[in-house]
Amino acid sequence: MNRDINQLKKDNFKVPEDYFENISDKIIDRWKESDKTEENTTRQQSPGKVIKMNYSRRYWITGLVAAAIALLVYWNLPGKNSDRFDPTSLNNEEIMAYLNQNSDQIDLELLSNEVADNFEPLNFIPSDLNAIDTDALYEDLPLEDIIN
Amino acid sequence: MEKKNWTDQELIAMMQSEDKREHGFRCLLVMYQERVYMVIRRIVLDHSDADDVFQNTMVKIFNNINRFEMKSSLYTWMYKIATNEAISFLRTQKKILTNDGSMPEHIAGQILEADPYFDGDVVQKELWKAVASLPEKQREVFRLKYFEEMKYSEMSKLLQLTEGALKASYFHAVKKIEDYIKKINI
Numbered sequence: 001m002n003r004d005i006n007q008l009k010k011d012n013f014k015v016p017e018d019y020f021e022n023i024s025d026k027i028i029d030r031w032k033e034s035d036k037t038e039e040n041t042t043r044q045q046s047p048g049k050v051i052k053m054n055y056s057r058r059y060w061i062t063g064l065v066a067a068a069i070a071l072l073v074y075w076n077l078p079g080k081n082s083d084r085f086d087p088t089s090l091n092n093e094e095i096m097a098y099l100n101q102n103s104d105q106i107d108l109e110l111l112s113n114e115v116a117d118n119f120e121p122l123n124f125i126p127s128d129l130n131a132i133d134t135d136a137l138y139e140d141l142p143l144e145d146i147i148n
Numbered sequence: 149m150e151k152k153n154w155t156d157q158e159l160i161a162m163m164q165s166e167d168k169r170e171h172g173f174r175c176l177l178v179m180y181q182e183r184v185y186m187v188i189r190r191i192v193l194d195h196s197d198a199d200d201v202f203q204n205t206m207v208k209i210f211n212n213i214n215r216f217e218m219k220s221s222l223y224t225w226m227y228k229i230a231t232n233e234a235i236s237f238l239r240t241q242k243k244i245l246t247n248d249g250s251m252p253e254h255i256a257g258q259i260l261e262a263d264p265y266f267d268g269d270v271v272q273k274e275l276w277k278a279v280a281s282l283p284e285k286q287r288e289v290f291r292l293k294y295f296e297e298m299k300y301s302e303m304s305k306l307l308q309l310t311e312g313a314l315k316a317s318y319f320h321a322v323k324k325i326e327d328y329i330k331k332i333n334i
Contacts (some may be wrong), residue, residue, distance in 0.1 A: 012268035
């Protein structure tokens with residue numbers, strides 16, 4: 001059977017007698033109660049506002065501070081810089097002799113990592129390339145595009 | 149308390165002042181309690197659940213009144229909180245909503261059957277079952293248009309949807325409900 005749903009519209013939902021007369025006080029009481037709880041929580045949290053740090057984080061920070069102090073002290077020791085190893089003081093014969101004696105102990109992976117870490121990629125660009133737009137170097141362009 | 153038509157500004161001023169706050173809340177209740185309760189009841193269907201959700205909603209409204217920035221009408225703001233509370237109650241506490249936010253017809257039927265404060269005949273019960281089984285957005289549009297008789301322009305502001313989309317949604321909802329009632333042949 002076809003029914004027009006507009007004819008079915010009726011207020012089917014009832015409430016207990018005096019529900020709306022009494023509910024206001026109930027709600028106001030609940031609000032006061034929740035307000036009090038919220039106030040107490042805020043009051044308990046407010047003095048000093050101590051924020052507890054978890055232990056692992058505390059150890060990390062302590063460790064980092066200690067390491068920073070140790071490095072500062074180390075680099076500023078009197079005469080420290082003069083003791084530093086100067087690779088240019090070695091001549092080629094000394095280097096070849098060292099490599100011949102220790103070639104079996106050289107860790108190739110470590111060596112290649114060292115080279116990669118210390119390699120300066122722009123060093124091979126000749127100094128007379130003034131015509132190059134230097135801004136282009138900051139873009140990810142192939143070298144051929146920059147030079148041509 | 150005598151019912152009076154306070155403006156949103158008057159109510160907000162009372163509720164946000166330290167010494168008139170409680171009076172302001174009482175005025176707000178007098179003005180809007182039945183309307184907000186019905187929004188919730190039409191979603192959860194059962195009076196006892198509606199009562200719980202309604203009280204929680206009003207307490208939340210009171211506790212957050214300072215956050216109301218008058219970007220919409222007070223009722224719109226309360227409507228959104230009430231709808232949200234009711235749907236989240238059905239979803240998380242009752243766990244009776246499906247993925248699209250609809251309530252299975254047989255569950256709606258059981259709820260209405262058990263509620264002593266539902267006063268409808270067989271056809272009206274079926275109407276409510278059909279309404280409950282609509283997807284969430286369609287059901288909301290239907291409720292607002294059919295029961296609250298809200299204008300599309302007003303609804304558009306409330307739900308942030310175009311009037312065309314709302315009309316299409318309402319049309320689909322009516323069609324589904326009529327088909328449902330036709331199918332059960334009562």
